[in-house]
Amino acid sequence: MTTEPLQIISLGAGVQSSTMALMAAAGEILPMPSAAIFADTQDEPAGVYKWLDWLEPRLPFPVHRVTAGKLSEKALQVKISKDGRRYTQTSIPYFTKELTTGLQGKIRYRICTADFKLAPLMKKARELAAVKRGEKTVRVIQWIGISLDEVQRMKTSRDKWAANRWPLIEKEMRRNDCLNWMKARGFPEPPRSACVYCPYHSNSEWRRLRDNEPAEFEKAVQFEKAVQREKFHSHNFNSTPFLHRSCVPLDQVDLSTDTERGQGLLAGFNAECSGMCGV
């Protein structure tokens, strides 16, 4: 007997994935999903959790909140190798400045996305669809909230038992169309979802955080200081990590200019952590 694959929304709780979930709830994207999954790094700004509390009761399907732990704590956990070297394992895409040469760079690998977004999300999807080990048929259709202005982020699923679907692309919707859709229905504007300290923030996002959610901005400032302390004593790091591309401490950066295309590879595309961490 063949069963239909489960339709599951990968909910980042930002603009795009929230609009997609509400459109599904309104019957504008078919079929009705069985569930949505929100992978929580436990470091989103308070506004995102408040938004989720608003969103959840408006959806006719359950929202599963899953987590692989608190990313900021794991990123600071120092391990000791067998030969006594100190190192930290979890990598966030920091900007870096070499200790000896002052050369600036960037960490390319987003282990945070893989471990704290993708892994818990796929684990839950697997559980919901009762996917067996070695399953080769598609058991889950995963809805990803990528809009037309972010097509370059579309990727096929790495798991044989899952296939990705991009309903907003099917509807040729851009981020602004999502905002307009929400507005037309009298819904509030969803927040931008990403960890408070995400190095992919544009200057305008840093400013928004600093001016509207100062406690969250302060968390990012303190996190940067803590990471710099830990990395300084680690053997697998010879550069100082920074959250801003200028490699200036966050509380001293001039955020008055807009660097929408400059802060990170994808920041110029209004990227968000759309369930699988789209930033």
Ligand code: SF4
């Ligand atoms: S929002 Fe940024 S820091 Fe958080 S998981 Fe995604 S890439 Fe990593």
